Amino acid sequence: MSEDWEPKIVSFFCNWCTYGAADLAGVSRFEHPANTRVIRLPCSGRVSPKFILAALREGADGVWVSGCHPGDCHYIEGNYYARRKFALFKNLLEYMGVEPERVHFSWISSAEATKYVDVAKEVIESVRKLGPNTRFVKHKAKVA
Amino acid sequence: MLGYTDKIKEISERLLKEGKVDMVIGFKKGTMPMMNEPCVIKKAEDAGKLVWDSNCGINLANYLTDRKEKIGIIAKGCDSRNIATHIVENKIRRDQLVIIGVPCKGMIDRHKIASMSETEILSVTDAGDEIIVKAEDSEKTLKKAEVLQKNCAVCTHRNPVIYDELVADLVEEQKDADRYADVREIEAMSAEEKWKYFDDLLAPCIRCYACRNACPLCYCPTCFVDESRPQWVGKSTDPMDTRTFHFLRAYHCAGRCTDCGSCERACPAGINIRVLTKKLEKDCFESYGWEAGLTTEDRPPLDTYKLNDPEDFIK
């Protein structure tokens, strides 16, 4: 790991909550590290395991998925389905040897700018501790 | 399971003769030891081709997908659970089916038996609780319990869960089977060891998709491996592509897999791929109290939720 390595985090945020929280954190001039690249989705229920794997395969050092608190889903129950999907997904990912701290999930409402900043720091720091991602990264095929 | 064959023939012949079904899906004798071939019987006089022994490990529910006919289908415990899953997922209607239930005592592991013999095996025959293996210059009698397919050894649903006819009395279910010993062993490893374990496990994979295609759950019109916009996984045997394929294949079976073992049986490279689907089976059981295919009423676990589902991994 080189001295100036910075983790790259791909974040999948629900449009109705965490995306707003990130916006609010910005407008409120809360300082936080700039290691995440945000992808805005209509709901955490829209997050397919394929998205998370694709991020890791393309070389992301960490993935962060965040949506509305249970009960607050704009579509009533999208995050309830997502919760089960993520639980099984994260378990299987760890079972296959990916470090638990690579992939993070959170519930952050659009009013929780401070929680957003805290979780962002936590996510980035835990990935930084792990170092660059080496697992599930697709490298150039070998010449046969 | 001696004597099952006669009863299967009798029931099938009757159903076809009485016009209750258009076809019966079952097994016919294969051309190789330890292989029976799934087949379809459409005429009563052909029912005599049907057989049943310890080599009927392929899951016949796989052959029901989107069929329109009235079908008689031979179903052991796991097949019947996948039929139930098919009904829940609208891949077949219950009223199209006459399910000929087979109380099962387990299928034998063809990879294992082949590797136990020095020379080529000429024939393998059932003899009650024993299996007689004839090779070029030897004849061995094995205890069936010791050469069962790994999933059969820990099976707790040997009897069909739904059926219209039965070929024999129900068998006693296995009570004290430790279903997840191998999963726990992997769970106890460090991340590093786990990664290495699956590297080794998946190295012989040739991406033939036999595991996917042998699975009754895999019926998507376009599989994710064939999607190209975007392309989620490469087509080569690059270890990361192979791993991505197996990860997503297993995940797609989450809460639906009945551990029928067809995938593992079909694998030409003999890869123990059930360790992936079983992890999901275990999690569904432990977190949501769910076992797939036991009813045709309940929604599968990823199609429903509870307000208080576990979420300690979410910040």
Next chain:
Amino acid sequence: MKVIKIDKKDWAGGLGKLSDAYRLFGPVKDKDVSDFKELAAGELPDFDFLNTNLSAKSAVFPQNEVMFEYSLDESQEDHHIMKEPEKDYSPRAVIGIRPCDAAAFLLVKRNFDTPEYKDPYWIRAYEASTFVGLACNDPGKTCFCTTAGCGPFHEDGLDVLIADAGDHFLAKAITEKGEALLQAAGWGAEADGGQIETMKKAAEAKISSTVSTDSLKDKVTTELYDASFWEDTAFACLNCGTCTYVCPTCWCFDIQDENYGKAGIRMRNWDSCMYPLFTIHGSGHNPRGTKTQRVRQRFMHKLKYYVDKYGAGIQCVGCGRCVRLCPVNIDIREVCEFMNSYDPAATTCKAA
């Protein structure tokens, strides 16, 4: 050509010498499964096998092969230009290939090396290769090579045929390439060729499995195509690619581009006519959209189209791999019998 006796104690030493002049490929056993791999320094091919799971075709036609490399980085002068990567086409020797796999290369050659089209990758690798065959003293129950234009001691396609005679090998040089290899290994003790003939007869007598192919060429293609047996034959098929991947004579491939940020490769990978994607059109229409059509294509190609196109027998060498490894026991020997004995008049009458 002459027959050389190789004492088994000189085997490893000879291979050691060969490894200076050739890249060595041979059967290697991993978890009970034999497959062809490039041998590491000092590694010996493991001859304890009936046949490998995958055929030896990968030594010339790898499952994944890079054809071009490119850069999308516009700051580089040669961006967006496809360039052939440097590859190792130095002499290679495939040690322990079964005669059926070697004969298969000759069938495949009709496709990859024609007057009109030449596949440069296949041809270069093929020409760089010397095939040292291991004769089958004990052919398997699913081997039907003798009726598929091949045999346990078949020589076509091989450069050297080696037969295991207990404490020594008998090596018969078949081509000049083969003779050069034997010389390079330092094996030169001449032996009597008669013993190989005896062993060959004994081995051929052990083949118990056969196919009949004599009438295939006289069948009407469209009648076979419309035959009623295809549906039953294909019923059990899962449409996995096992049969095609393990087959020494299946040559189809698919071309893929893979991008890695600002660089990428164009590669070819084995493909299979069992997959719906094999024939699907850009429009979404699939001319071979059902399982039965795809199964029919595989057998018609091997046992009818090839026969008619080249007039040189079936596109099968009888190695029996697809029979042994098919998850649902679809047996080419049975299908060949159906096709060879197909009588449209008889089936029409029965149906009516």
